[in-house]
Amino acid sequence: MSASFASRSPYEVLGVTATSSDEEVRRAYRQRLRETHPDTGGSAVLFHAVQQAWEVVGTPEARAAYDSGSGSGARGADFGGGGRASAHPRAESSSPKARSYGHPGGEEREHYITLMREWVGRGVELRDPYDAALVRSAPREIRRWLAKAIAEEETARIVSTLGIGFTVWNNVAVAKTGGNIDHVVLGPGGLFAVSSHDWGSEVRMSKGELVGEAIGDDEEPLRSLGANARALGRAVGVRFSALVVVVPDDDLAVAYEQVERGRQAGAVVIRRSLLPQLLRNGLGGSAGESIDRIFDLRSRLQSSLTFV
Template structure:
């Protein structure tokens, strides 16, 4: 199972509550295995997920380890993956992209505020990233943490673009309008254009349809319209125009490594898998305008004069 706050827990996959007794758990496993088996019309991915879920909670020892946030005698990587990462030295001496702002910072703060509010007034949370706590939180709170992790992952990928690129993270966009998020996740400037990027993890696949994202997990959201509004607000202040609008999602949530969806006000729309993002930016989003060296410097100066961080 994917290491995401939005991934279903073994109990959710088996269709039982976390406090189900051993008999109910075994009955649920048999039922889920029968329903998911490919020979009875089920799905192979769901079948393997049921088997993996049983490995994690099917015996008293494994279940106790899972509920403690450990697997066997070793600490679970889940907590380490969700908590803020410690700074790391670059592995080589290649120049990195110029980066400004704190990727995922505002989203992490929102998660901490919401998880503490949900826990209740006066309750002290020893570890807001404790796996058991995160799993028990409502989906909207887990979604916030998943988004923060997605933003940080995108920032790591963008840092490898090289010195020809400048990246701004968590750019404030108060002028984007009521009801919209108060920031643009990432803004990338380089020879392949000025690209506005939103990092997302909805916990389920999405697809492009007539220039907008669709998917059961979106619940009526129109992500590209919102991204265009935020990018337009920044562009208007700096008197520049974005050349591409990109939403990046986990690899298994997009049908293609890179999919185009037309354009919005001249900016090419694209849904990109996380692993494809850095190469897509270096190569240029197909159909989007490239910028000359002088033009890049001029746009950078204009943006530096107006960019504020959330």
Template sequence: MFDSPLSASAYDVLAVKPDASDDDLRRAYRLRLRQTHPDTGGDAAVFVQVQRAWELVGTPDARAAYDRGHGFGDAASFAPDAPQWRPRSRPADTRPRARSFGQPGGWRRERYLTLIREWAGRGVDLPDPYDPALVRSAPHDIRRLLADALAEEATARLVGDLGMGYTVWHDVAADPRDPEVKLDHIVLGPSGLYALLSEDFGAPVRTKRGELIGDAVEGSPIARLVLTARGLGRSAKVKFSGAVVVLPDDDVATAIEELGRVKGLPVAVVGRSALATVLRRGVTGAREIGGNELFDVRTRLQQVMRFA
């Protein structure tokens, strides 16, 4: 909520302009509380959003922090020519991390920057292509690119904390002819080999018959994920243990929803905060990988690995 390029901003929820005075903002908040309160016929979900919006912009310090950009421009720290991606450094954290390769969200960030500049127009200076006002005024397809890039980066930070027993590949190209055919992440560890899809639809989603559904869902993302994983598995001569769709916590009804087998592969849809739990314990029906087999699978993947 509020931290996605696809979601309504705190100002939208309060029905004021971003440059509204503090007094106007306070009056708008009180009005929205009366309009949305369940006891007066309002929507309880919107009532909660109004309160959350006030928490984000209700004080000068909070508002200043919110206006700086909601983290839209906070790319993970990495060296573009380095073999291993590393998240933003945390000096106090000395725990062993998973071995990580590739640039999470990199393809979509690059595509976003290209399209946002084309949309703004030739000769227009964009000192900050991640400015919240600019992002939220852009067409949906452009905002969606940035939302998914941020989602991939958030997942990368989580899987990096799994520990040295895991190897992770990000932004893996599955079809050299089409850069959009890719796996956001591949995670290999004792619980198995998993293909991950990191998404942010900007709205709650549900599942039906092994697929995601919702007003913002286009196509068949789970079926596409499974087919892409199976194709890469054939190229590397390995078998994926399962597939996991990672969504913002606010957009899923339950933290972990296991869908059973979809086209022969166990699939789970999880909220972001539950991802580490799922990857450590595995998905029901998924085959674990241990001992020498883990090293063999890693070697086979490295031999065919290409990045988007």
């Protein structure tokens, strides 16, 4: 199963709940196999997902391990910068870091904990909202907030490793739209408006926007980022070199995709592991800002930006 907190749990794939009996899980598995089998008009991707789900919760022993957070389908393992990140921050080396301001993922973690408290129930003590067994039993709508927070934290961590030539402002408020930009990144490659996501499933570009199984019909990640970037740029008096949506490597079939036409032309969705290359070299592979220009932009942004 996918390591993302936002991905469908084995129970969700099979169409049962964590409280279903072993026999109900078994019946659901057989039914889903028939429904998704490619030979009867089903989807090979879904068919494989059903088989994976059964491997994780198909026996009482495997199911007990999964429910306790110790099974082979456990989420939250540390998959490194190119894949998924863990629920808890990692220690970093003492090498010089990029300048960093704001709290990446902070708003999302607060929202996650609020929803988790509501879901657990009034009067029930929530000792550890990141307990593996508790997280995996929560609805996907709650888990996706944790996945989003971790995605932002991982992007901020990656930028921090690029050195003192870079500056990142995290969770930047955009007064005109009432929204925010996950990261404003300044470096030799230019000034970037960056949005970090983990939908827990594959995404792709279609007609200038990101689409995917877990992206809602009312979600427009690129258009939202573009609107916020334009509003912030006008307010501060800067122009962004590029709009960037970062996703886990496994969720993008190609290294990156770029919008070719329209208002979001030049915007890209990119695998997380390739983000350093883009930020260093700029869009198109050539560095975009002189040292003097970087100093000027940094001073202007530092005096103007506010945080969520």
